[in-house]
Amino acid sequence: KQEVTQIPAALSVPEGENLVLNCSFTDSAIYNLQWFRQDPGKGLTSLLLIQSSQREQTSGRLNASLDKSSGRSTLYIAASQPGDSATYLCAVFFSPDTGNQFYFGTGTSLTVIP
């Protein structure tokens, strides 16, 4: 069974700090990895998607990297703002040989303190 892990479960930082969120997965045969943001009582909003052939993707203050060999992805948030406070989830699509399914981590709850 595929597993996706996110550590830490919660993180609190002062405004303006740069931070890194981690996602690890058990199988290097991934097809793509997505980072999502979830606000309380809301659905998931896609932030970045990295294909298995890519090493990183950037959008504004966000940068996501992928290292398949070590089974890790990181989401880097630059100059954090209170509006970044949310739960961040990573989701992995593994090889179709293991089923056409997305596997989610349990998320990192981020609080940015003004």
Added chain:
Amino acid sequence: EAQVTQNPRYLITVTGKKLTVTCSQNMNHEYMSWYRQDPGLGLRQIYYSMNVEVTDKGDVPEGYKVSRKEKRNFPLILESPSPNQTSLYFCASSPTGTGYSNQPQHFGDGTRLSIL
């Protein structure tokens, strides 16, 4: 506007009373799926559909049914709901389920289901 629409958003019901949660997308996506989200367990996939009339079990399919008669709709059916199905449910869609797509999944706003 591109969106995934779920209904109802909230539902409180009793054990054994059949219910259906509807999901509709307007993006002509082939792949649709249902997840449940529980504290400490994250999102787990219940069922998914690669296209019309093609459905497959995810990790937690017990107690649920789905159908995909039209491309835009993917309802989730609980034939005889039980309290352990109390959860937050999400429907999602993406252009394709092969993993090759560079387009992300789109999620609905969720359905909070309470089974008493």
